[in-house]
Amino acid sequence: MKKEKLEPMLIGCLKNYNKQQFFKDLIAGIIVAVIALPLSIALALASGVGPNEGIYTAIVAGFLISLFGGSRVQIAGPTAAFATIVAGIVATDGLDGLMMATIFAGIILLVMGFLRLGSLIRFIPYTITTGFTAGIAMTIIIGQLKDFLGLTYPAGTKTIETLDKLKAVIANSHTLNTQALIVGIICVIILVAWPLVPRIGEVVPGSLIAVFAGIFMVKGLHLHVNTIGDLYTIKSGLPTFHVPVLHFNEMNHIISNGTTIAILAAIESLLSCVVADSMINSHHRSNTELIAQGIGNIGSALFGGIPATGAIARTAANIKNGGRTPIAGMIHAVVLVLVLIILMPYASLIPMPTIAAILFLVAYNMCGYKTFIHLIKTAPKSDIFVLVVTFALTVCFDLVMAIAVGMVISCLLLMKRLADETSVEGWVYYDPETDPDDIELKHVPDNVRVYEISGPMFFGAADAITSITLEESTKVLVIRMRAVPALDASAMHSLEDFTKGCLKKGVKLVFSHVNEQPRKTMKKAGFIDLVGEDLFLDHIDEALEKAKEIA
Numbered sequence: 001m002k003k004e005k006l007e008p009m010l011i012g013c014l015k016n017y018n019k020q021q022f023f024k025d026l027i028a029g030i031i032v033a034v035i036a037l038p039l040s041i042a043l044a045l046a047s048g049v050g051p052n053e054g055i056y057t058a059i060v061a062g063f064l065i066s067l068f069g070g071s072r073v074q075i076a077g078p079t080a081a082f083a084t085i086v087a088g089i090v091a092t093d094g095l096d097g098l099m100m101a102t103i104f105a106g107i108i109l110l111v112m113g114f115l116r117l118g119s120l121i122r123f124i125p126y127t128i129t130t131g132f133t134a135g136i137a138m139t140i141i142i143g144q145l146k147d148f149l150g151l152t153y154p155a156g157t158k159t160i161e162t163l164d165k166l167k168a169v170i171a172n173s174h175t176l177n178t179q180a181l182i183v184g185i186i187c188v189i190i191l192v193a194w195p196l197v198p199r200i201g202e203v204v205p206g207s208l209i210a211v212f213a214g215i216f217m218v219k220g221l222h223l224h225v226n227t228i229g230d231l232y233t234i235k236s237g238l239p240t241f242h243v244p245v246l247h248f249n250e251m252n253h254i255i256s257n258g259t260t261i262a263i264l265a266a267i268e269s270l271l272s273c274v275v276a277d278s279m280i281n282s283h284h285r286s287n288t289e290l291i292a293q294g295i296g297n298i299g300s301a302l303f304g305g306i307p308a309t310g311a312i313a314r315t316a317a318n319i320k321n322g323g324r325t326p327i328a329g330m331i332h333a334v335v336l337v338l339v340l341i342i343l344m345p346y347a348s349l350i351p352m353p354t355i356a357a358i359l360f361l362v363a364y365n366m367c368g369y370k371t372f373i374h375l376i377k378t379a380p381k382s383d384i385f386v387l388v389v390t391f392a393l394t395v396c397f398d399l400v401m402a403i404a405v406g407m408v409i410s411c412l413l414l415m416k417r418l419a420d421e422t423s424v425e426g427w428v429y430y431d432p433e434t435d436p437d438d439i440e441l442k443h444v445p446d447n448v449r450v451y452e453i454s455g456p457m458f459f460g461a462a463d464a465i466t467s468i469t470l471e472e473s474t475k476v477l478v479i480r481m482r483a484v485p486a487l488d489a490s491a492m493h494s495l496e497d498f499t500k501g502c503l504k505k506g507v508k509l510v511f512s513h514v515n516e517q518p519r520k521t522m523k524k525a526g527f528i529d530l531v532g533e534d535l536f537l538d539h540i541d542e543a544l545e546k547a548k549e550i551a
Contacts, residue, residue: 004116004285008068008292013325021324028323029331031203032075032314036062036332037339038207039314041228041347042358043078044306046143048087049095050232051347053306054078055340056239059333061296061308066329068295070288071273073280075314075329076296080362081268082261082307084139084162085399089257091160097253099244102301104258109265109294118286121270127379127387128406129267130371135394135402137367138162140359142395145169148184148356150177150225162395179223184353187214191361207358214354228355229348236344238337239303260400261297265309269293272310279319313365382413415460422455424464442540445548447475450540454483457518459490465498470507476547477502480512480540487518492525499531508550511536512543 036058044054058077065076089098112118139162146153146168152175159165187210194206218225228234273284293309300308318328375387386409393402427450444450451468455461470477487495499509509531514522519536522528528536537543 004118004287006113006288006291007285008288008326009070009072009285010067010326013072013327017325017327022327024322025325025328026331028318028321028328030335031321032318032323032328032332033335033339034208035205035317036075036077036311036314036336038205038211038350038358039311039362040078040336041350042207042355042362043080043083045228045232045352045355046080046083046087046140046359047078047306048090049098049306050234051228052235052239052340052344053304055336055344056303057300057305057308059336059340060239060303060305061300062336063330063333064299065292065296065308065310066326066333068288068292069326069329070285070290070292071276071310071315072282072284072325073276073315073319073323073328074269074273074284074289074310074326075318075332076269076293076308076310077314078306079268079309079311080140080359080366081133081136081264081309083359084136084143085257085260085264086306087143088160088398089253093250093253093257096244097250097257098306099242099301100246100250100254101257101261102297102305102307103244104254105261105265105307106294106296106298106301108258108262109290109297111294112262112266113287113289113291113294116287118266118270118290121267121286124267124403124407125383125386125410127375127383128390128403128410129271130368130375131387131390131406132394132399132402134367134369134372135391136399137363138391138395140363142166142169144356144359144363147226147352148181148360149173150180150353151175152177177225180225180351180353183214183217183223183225183351184357186217187354187357188360191357207361210354210357211350214351214357215349218351219349226352227348228350228352231352232348234344234348236341238340239305241302242304243302256400260398261307263403264399265293265297265307266290269310272312272315275312276315276319279316280324313362386410386413415458418456418458419460419464422453422457422461422464424451424453424467426451426468442544444544445476445551447473447551448478448544448547449474449476450478450480450544452480452483456486457484457491457495458486458488462490462494465491465494468498470502470505474507476508476510476551478510478512478540478543478547480543481515481518482513482540484518485515487521489521489525492521492527496525496527496530499527509535510543510547510550512540513538 040054040058041051044051062077089101142162142165151172153168153172157168159168190210190213191206194209195201269289270286273289277284296308376384386406390402390406393405502509514536537546
């Protein structure tokens with residue numbers, strides 16, 4: 001298989017670049033920037049940081065990932081998948097702890113890319129990605145209930161974990177702000193209905209309309225509803241370079257959090273690339289994309305941003321509006337710089353229920369409830385179990401535990417399925433003088449028994465060989481292994497013990513059609529020398545002839 005180039009996709013795109021495509025990329029970049037503006041602010045607030053950090057992430061990471069990325073159309077920035085993780089890190093380790101974890105995650109992503117580990121992402125089962133994606137969506141919804149309902153919490157209320165947030169919502173439900181709820185509901189209606197408006201609904205994002213509507217309701221009608229400016233400080237200047245302070249006593253947290261961010265960034269970005277490939281009939285470079293994600297996250301952290309990855313919704317919007325090269329993603333970042341300088345102070349007017357409404361829609365779009373329900377209805381019970389466990393652990397604990405436990409359960413179930421597929425069956429014997437001719441049946445000499453092994457021989461099915469029973473008259477045992485693709489050390493050990501037991505009883509073994517991998521394992525273990533190389537035949541007819549000679 002040809003090795004994937006570690007070359008940014010931008011280089012190839014520029015070779016045949018023209019003015020017409022630049023104009024399309026320009027329009028797409030501007031539209032995506034308009035979409036990204038309210039989303040970046042909303043996702044930053046959901047992550048426990050200020051609105052500026054969200055814009056910084058979209059600008060720095062968005063530009064760098066497009067510049068160095070392995071996808072033609074990927075748009076990167078803050079995403080909902082990181083919201084709960086980042087909020088937890090900020091609450092326990094502060095902004096410097098988050099920056100160090102993000103830089104560490106960037107380094108991991110760089111190493112993964114240079115070691116060409118991008119293809120390993122495909123080994124994460126679909127049930128796990130569906131489960132944790134739905135779980136993240138649920139945590140976002142629960143996390144935004146406070147602002148949507150306009151609740152007031154007593155000082156010192158602990159709301160780091162998702163279940164803590166849910167308990168706090170229930171405990172303080174009596175502080176419901178009806179005006180905030182009305183603003184939130186109207187914004188949700190706008191977000192759902194706006195895309196249905198002919199023509200303009202496809203060009204102008206509903207989130208932007210919801211923002212303007214929210215500002216009008218709160219400021220124009222003088223409603224008592226919290227805005228971003230009431231809770232956060234907003235700056236209009238460009239992001240500044242900042243190196244976080246490293247405390248060695250926090251290294252355990254940094255490594256753990258950084259690994260979590262890196263794994264999620266890799267999964268999300270490559271999934272986004274796969275979706276984009278299907279939309280434009282292209283092929284991304286997974287390892288190059290991981291390198292770009294590493295560079296983008298390091299850059300984001302050093303300029304005051306938060307973790308970033310490929311954003312499926314913004315990438316789809318880029319494609320839909322004509323973007324076909326990384327230039328569109330770079331233009332989107334440049335437009336956001338202009339917005340940051342000129343319009344950022346006005347972000348303080350955005351009501352918090354509007355932000356919550358936008359995040360509700362983000363959560364709805366990412367949860368994949370139709371896929372979740374379809375899997376519940378159609379998947380095997382074991383897969384449903386993995387799906388539900390991953391979802392529950394994501395909501396109740398965290399993403400790392402969800403993925404780790406989901407992978408362990410999936411691996412155990414896979415091993416069970418493989419073991420169930422491994423069988424050792426004896427041949428049906430017949431007498432050519434009394435039984436009708438059948439070209440599928442072969443005559444087996446007297447005192448010879450034939451067993452055929454099917455399926456992989458590994459530790460989960462290592463004892464399958466012991467099911468072979470031999471009559472006292474048996475002098476030669478033929479083992480046919482044409483359907484054995486793999487043999488591991490545990491199965492090799494069982495086969496050795498079985499063979500030694502046969503040899504002690506005076507029963508010789510003849511092997512037929514041993515495939516390449518099992519044969520290499522046998523040779524390395526000295527098993528072929530134990531049995532005799534001349535007793536390994538390529539075809540069953542040869543094996544039966546050999547057995548007849550020595551019987």
